[in-house]
Amino acid sequence: MKLNILYFAWVRERVGQSQEAYETSAATVADLIFELVARDAGYAAAFVDLSAICVAVDQELSDFTTSLVDCREVAFFPPMTGG
Amino acid sequence: MKLNILYFAWVRERVGQSQEAYETSAATVADLIFELVARDAGYAAAFVDLSAICVAVDQELSDFTTSLVDCREVAFFPPMTGG
Amino acid sequence: MSARVQEAAFDFQAEMTAFQSAVTRSGAVVSFTGVVRDDTGSLDYMFIEHYPGMTQAALRNFADQATEKFGLEKALVIHRHGRLQPGEAIMMVATAARHRKDAFAGADYLMDYLKSRAPFWKKEVSKGSATWVASKDQDEAALAAWSLESAAKES
Amino acid sequence: MSARVQEAAFDFQAEMTAFQSAVTRSGAVVSFTGVVRDDTGSLDYMFIEHYPGMTQAALRNFADQATEKFGLEKALVIHRHGRLQPGEAIMMVATAARHRKDAFAGADYLMDYLKSRAPFWKKEVSKGSATWVASKDQDEAALAAWSLESAAKES
Numbered sequence: 001m002k003l004n005i006l007y008f009a010w011v012r013e014r015v016g017q018s019q020e021a022y023e024t025s026a027a028t029v030a031d032l033i034f035e036l037v038a039r040d041a042g043y044a045a046a047f048v049d050l051s052a053i054c055v056a057v058d059q060e061l062s063d064f065t066t067s068l069v070d071c072r073e074v075a076f077f078p079p080m081t082g083g
Numbered sequence: 084m085k086l087n088i089l090y091f092a093w094v095r096e097r098v099g100q101s102q103e104a105y106e107t108s109a110a111t112v113a114d115l116i117f118e119l120v121a122r123d124a125g126y127a128a129a130f131v132d133l134s135a136i137c138v139a140v141d142q143e144l145s146d147f148t149t150s151l152v153d154c155r156e157v158a159f160f161p162p163m164t165g166g
Numbered sequence: 167m168s169a170r171v172q173e174a175a176f177d178f179q180a181e182m183t184a185f186q187s188a189v190t191r192s193g194a195v196v197s198f199t200g201v202v203r204d205d206t207g208s209l210d211y212m213f214i215e216h217y218p219g220m221t222q223a224a225l226r227n228f229a230d231q232a233t234e235k236f237g238l239e240k241a242l243v244i245h246r247h248g249r250l251q252p253g254e255a256i257m258m259v260a261t262a263a264r265h266r267k268d269a270f271a272g273a274d275y276l277m278d279y280l281k282s283r284a285p286f287w288k289k290e291v292s293k294g295s296a297t298w299v300a301s302k303d304q305d306e307a308a309l310a311a312w313s314l315e316s317a318a319k320e321s
Numbered sequence: 322m323s324a325r326v327q328e329a330a331f332d333f334q335a336e337m338t339a340f341q342s343a344v345t346r347s348g349a350v351v352s353f354t355g356v357v358r359d360d361t362g363s364l365d366y367m368f369i370e371h372y373p374g375m376t377q378a379a380l381r382n383f384a385d386q387a388t389e390k391f392g393l394e395k396a397l398v399i400h401r402h403g404r405l406q407p408g409e410a411i412m413m414v415a416t417a418a419r420h421r422k423d424a425f426a427g428a429d430y431l432m433d434y435l436k437s438r439a440p441f442w443k444k445e446v447s448k449g450s451a452t453w454v455a456s457k458d459q460d461e462a463a464l465a466a467w468s469l470e471s472a473a474k475e476s
């Protein structure tokens with residue numbers, strides 16, 4: 001399936017882009033992360049500390065066990081600091 | 084000694100006046116109340132339920148045991164309902 | 167730390183503009199406004215009596231206490247007296263602090279004090295009948311809770 | 322229950338005028354304003370990044386949750402993104418309720434959500450060096466406390 005992946009804040013800076021279309025057969029968020037970190041050092045640096053990574057699947061806050069079935073958009077970012 | 088006594092809200096309405104100069108030798112707030120209730124039915128009605136009466140001595144919230152020595156102003160009123 | 171008692175309406179917007187422009191170190195500003203409610207639809211007006219010699223000092227005293235207790239940069243209290251129509255603002259409180267929890271707690275604490283320690287009394291006048299508003303046990307309980315919290319922190 | 326995400330500055334006074342004039346049943350109105358602080362005196366500006374597809378819905382969702390949980394008559398959230406100077410307002414929240422405790426709690430709860438569940442990220446830029454603001458454990462703890470409170474009430 002083809003996903004749109006978005007990156008924000010320092011995750012975006014380390015990955016080196018704010019979004020990309022990505023073809024994958026990953027079943028869960030965790031599977032997707034494993035694929036990404038294998039791609040290059042930027043991804044590896046972005047995901048080096050998974051306790052500092054949050055994820056939204058189709059714009060809903062989710063976690064690493066969330067299924068990607070029928071998903072169209074995944075976003076990775078650090079803990080939020082609004083307000 | 085000569086005191087200025089002030090009354091507020093329904094205490095004022097029952098006593099029938101908002102303030103008066105009053106000559107007394109009462110040592111405490113409680114003594115003063117006993118003198119007042121003996122004066123007439125209006126005072127008796129104002130002080131019939133002492134749990135509903137608050138007092139300020141020289142503009143400081145006080146209680147019935149507070150001494151009136153050197154005091155110049157005593158105010159009686161129901162529980163406050165500001166805000 | 168300013169406190170005002172007045173019969174005239176106050177301009178909330180202008181008060182907040184002045185308050186915020188005087189704040190320099192605070193990241194958090196909280197305001198509270200109390201408005202005359204007409205729950206039954208029959209209220210003609212509310213009359214607020216106060217103790218002129220005591221109110222100004224009491225308000226200032228509460229504002230200073232809240233400032234110290236919560237490390238506020240600034241606190242403001244304005245309370246009206248006299249005749250107020252439904253929908254009119256009775257009073258306002260504003261607090262400024264570095265952190266939001268202190269700004270919220272400072273304003274909440276000030277309100278608890280105003281509700282049960284400031285010398286104001288409200289009378290509701292409806293169709294010729296007038297009723298003094300009874301104080302609420304929950305206001306006393308709210309105030310007592312701050313003392314318990316302080317005691318718990320100290321122990 | 323309105324929520325807005327915008328780059329432009331908002332006019333707190335005008336927002337509060339509109340908010341208060343739309344309130345009919347509430348005796349209590351609370352506002353919170355968050356301002357860019359410059360604790361060290363060296364901040365050039367703050368940059369706020371956000372997730373455009375998600376922020377508006379998230380803010381609206383939080384406002385609806387707070388409205389239901391505290392029985393608010395009305396709630397408003399405005400949050401800015403982009404470049405902000407020290408002293409500029411980042412965001413504001415307003416709540417209206419019959420009783421003051423609900424208005425305070427509703428605003429406080431909304432802030433706790435915004436701090437750790439709304440997709441905004443702050444970067445501080447000073448003399449050419451840029452630092453992403455770290456999230457605070459105390460923000461998570463503040464949010465968790467509301468769940469504990471709900472659980473305690475239900476049990």
